[in-house]
Amino acid sequence: MSMWDELNRPPVTPAVRVLPLVAVAALLVSGCGGGSGSGAAGKGELADGKTFTTAYASDPGALDPAKTVMSIAIGVNRYLYDPLIHLDAKGEPEAGLARKWQATTKTATFTLRPDVKCSDGSTLTASDVAANIDYIGDPKNKSPLAGVQIQPGTTAKADDKKRTVTLTSGAPDAFLLRNAGSVPIACGKGLQDRTALAKGGKGSGTGMFTMTEAVTGDHYTLTRRKDYTWGPGSSGQGAKGLPDTVKIRVIPNESTAANLLLSGELNAAPMSGPEQKRLAAQKLFHADVQAPLGELYFNQSGARPGADEKVRRALVQALNLPDVGKVITNGTGKPSQGMVTDEPRACTGDSVTGNLPRHDLAAAKSALSAAGWEPGAGGIRTKNGKKLTMSLMYGTQNGPTMAAGAELIQKEWKSLGAEVKMKPADSPGLNSTLFGSGNWDVSMGPISLGVPTQLVPFMSGPTPPKGVNFAGIDNPEYQDLVQKASAKVGAAGCPQWQQAEKALIKHLNAVPYYNSLTPVFGKAARFKVNQGAIVPSSIRMYAN
The missing domain is CATH 3.10.105.10 (Dipeptide-binding Protein; Domain 3)
Known part of the structure; x- marks a missing residue:
């Protein structure tokens, strides 16, 4: 058994991701985050109040975090929901929604932070967290995360007074802490109405942003929560350069996305094809993602x-x-x-x-x-x-x-x-x-x-x-x-x-x-990437 208390560490890149690139980009896409480059990426003054606009090659589809293993949907949900723990660059757990934890192959206990609020202003409860785990663990719900992050038959017991959640795995899980700790957690209202979660879970988020507009096949608009203080690194009220708004645009054509990035209409776009060379020649900032493309x-x-x-x-x-x-x-x-x-x-x-x-x-x-x-x-x-x-x-x-x-x-x-x-x-x-x-x-x-x-x-x-x-x-x-x-x-x-x-x-x-090494290029912005997606709390906007 091992135990970690909350650590005060600088921002890091990773966490678990299961994306079939079908997610998997599917079935589950992730990678090692890293960045290089300069010039148009922004070396000037950090700027507040900006909109960060990024491109996705496909619509994410339904966004219920317990119902999808699609990498693009997982990428969108990273803005909306936080996990119980994050991982640092060495794979060691650090505080997310939970401030301390312990785990074996069969049981895990998480103690929640006291300051976590749902996007409707209510306090995240241990019962909310347990309901997320129970839903995935119940075979009748046919969650694609069952057997992936949560074993079928897993149950969770909540103590709202102590703010603890103890789960008993339905089968031995060698990486129980890492798997269960990475589940995106939604709040009470969404757990009672999963059709709302499929559309972005208004009022049910635990993440840095809320969904304010969704136009299927075209774009999604998210607004930063001013009460969010529990993310990894410097993501609280005092952080400089965080965007107020994130706009996710669905742009299937990479050449179009590259042109929009160069013109300044996009701040970020992944490039898996020949446009990589054109953008690299402009010395743009990029964070690279390793993924099993082949x-x-x-x-x-x-x-x-x-x-x-x-x-x-x-x-x-x-x-x-x-x-x-x-x-x-x-x-x-x-x-x-x-x-x-x-x-x-x-x-x-x-x-x-x-x-x-x-x-x-x-x-x-x-x-x-x-x-x-x-x-x-x-x-x-x-x-x-x-x-x-x-x-x-x-x-x-x-x-x-x-x-x-x-x-x-x-x-x-x-x-x-x-x-x-x-x-x-x-x-x-x-x-x-x-x-x-x-x-x-x-x-x-x-x-x-x-x-x-x-x-x-x-x-x-x-x-x-x-x-x-x-x-x-x-x-x-x-x-x-x-x-x-x-x-x-x-x-x-x-x-x-x-x-x-x-x-x-x-x-x-x-x-x-x-394997592919796909750069996510940035202009007038910098960010870190892991699990095939931009880390919301790492985004920094620049004046130019």
């Missing part, structure tokens, strides 16, 4: 092609994954070493190198033939009269490079004898397909994670709508290693967590192959 998942449910490991192996072997990685990252990324990429990572190591098949088109063709898929009319392979036809789904929110990468995969699989139908989708579209209709064959939507326990529900257990095992993965070796790792607290189980990842990759249940 991942492939095969739908292993039913009679789909990806249900056969031999077919998965042949398909992966037919791809020159480093070339695909260079295309989707515009040459700025690097090969993946694991499935947990959010900094600071709970476990380090390389679970990828040597566990993916090497590029060999001839061997891939032989493997498909051995599996019964023979060349047919038009070069398309068939088995028992059925063509080897697949849909390839990719996220449009990640810019034009994802489409180019998908086209390269389509070309290489065509050489193998597979007919591939392209299926572009924005973040909400990816989410509804993977966790809703299930009508997909191969997904390029990555999952961004801060701790290995967050991967478990996506790689095992119930499939949608009862769970989030969207690819229908059943890997007994992975499940056995997870059980062993889960019995150990924190980093003590890292060797088993690494072996568990390797078990997934060796059987091609998941194919992580390339």
Whole structure:
């Protein structure tokens, strides 16, 4: 058991994030925050009363914090809701809504700060916090955070007089403090009306801003709370340069966003494509995000092609994954070493190198033939009269490079004898397909994670709508290693967590192959980035 009291530390970058880049950017996008550059970023006087305008490539969709794992929605919610704890640059917990805490693999207790107010002016209670945990932990609510940050069956007990919340995990969680402590906390009114939370939770926020305008597909306007004093770093009334207003604009085209940034109509915009070079040449400030952009998942449910490991192996072997990685990252990324990429990572190591098949088109063709898929009319392979036809789904929110990468995969699989139908989708579209209709064959939507326990529900257990095992993965070796790792607290189980990842990759249940390094450029503003999103309390506006 370990205990930390409230620490007075300078602003830092990270916290946990589970974003399937589908969040995951999905399924869950995060990263290490950092900044460099000068010039138009603003080196002059800090300025109060300004509006910070930032661009998102896709609409966030529904914003109920307990109902989404979409990275863009999580990014918006960072302004509206705070967690119980934050993490410093070394991964150590520091005060959020809670001022002290203690945890094992089965229980955790948080003592709330006395000064936290909801955005309607009421005091955040321990019962409010417990209700957030109970909602996610109750399987009937089908929260996508169940099994990711809160184990199914988890319950919480509140003592409003002592301002303590004690939760009992529904299953052992090696990173219980980090997972439970990162849940975005809403206040009472929103917990009674979740349709309001889906629209921004007016009156229910615990974060630095409140939602004052929402125009779906166009923009969202947020106003800074003057009573907010409990964020990380200097985020209180006396902080200089904090914006009074934040405007989030939905701009799918990166070239448009880059032009608006240079003209001063935007203060921040992420760039994953070729516009990076143009903005870097202007010596703009930027904070960089590392994310697992290059991942492939095969739908292993039913009679789909990806249900056969031999077919998965042949398909992966037919791809020159480093070339695909260079295309989707515009040459700025690097090969993946694991499935947990959010900094600071709970476990380090390389679970990828040597566990993916090497590029060999001839061997891939032989493997498909051995599996019964023979060349047919038009070069398309068939088995028992059925063509080897697949849909390839990719996220449009990640810019034009994802489409180019998908086209390269389509070309290489065509050489193998597979007919591939392209299926572009924005973040909400990816989410509804993977966790809703299930009508997909191969997904390029990555999952961004801060701790290995967050991967478990996506790689095992119930499939949608009862769970989030969207690819229908059943890997007994992975499940056995997870059980062993889960019995150990924190980093003590890292060797088993690494072996568990390797078990997934060796059987091609998941194919992580390339990470991106995406700069979020700024003009007349500076900020820090973690979990794939700007840290609201870190934003500083400049006079120029």
